[in-house]
Amino acid sequence: MTTATARVRTAAAAAGLVGALALTGCSGGGGGGSKDDASPTPSAAPTSTGTGAVTGSSGKLQGSWITTSKGAVVALVITGKQAGLFVTGGTVCSGAAGTEAGMQMIHLTCTGGGKDRVTGMVDSVSKDAMKVTWSGKLGQETYTKAEGGKLPSGLPTAPVKQ
Incomplete structure (x- = not known):
């Protein structure tokens, strides 16, 4: 493995872990089965999408998902109805x-006003992969599930720049 490849994989793992910690770090309590996260989290809802609201469970979307795009690693972390994305x-x-009007949707607000991944519709999700079509020119991305803080095998890597 080259140094650049190792850095990309390390960055992806770090992004996923940071996302997981950011989304779960303030949940209070610990241990095991929760009661559907009854405590409200006011900061979980996006503020600038203006399109609908997630009303139902995120179910199968739960977890850490990784893909690459334009030479960057993209980590999408979903916990409860909260979502975080790190590039x-x-x-x-x-x-x-979560569920919105019978569809699985993702609504995000990005730092710096990024618009590439603001509204996404989940086309399909399985135990290993999730396809999301983002509004705008980005289009569809396929994410691979990262289990236990480890990167999935077969993750594409960015070319080494010399």
Whole structure:
């Protein structure tokens, strides 16, 4: 593995862990089964999407998902109805994920006003992969599930720049 590849994989793992910690770090309590996270979290809802609201559970969307796009690693973390997205290079987004009008949707607000991944519709989700179509020109991305803080095998890597 080259140094650049190792850095990309390390950045992806770090982004996923930071996202998981950011979304779960303030949940209070600990241990085991929760009661559908009864305590409200006012900061979970996006503030600038203006399109609908997530009203139902995020169910199968739960977890840490990784993909690459334009040479950057993208980590999407969904916990409860909260969603966080982290892109190597500095983009950080937060918002909500779950059922809206019978569809699985993701709504994010990104730092710096990024618009690439603001509203996403989940086309399909399985135990290993999730396809999301983002509004705008970005289009569809396929994410691979990262289990236990480890990167999934077969993750594409960015070319080494010399």
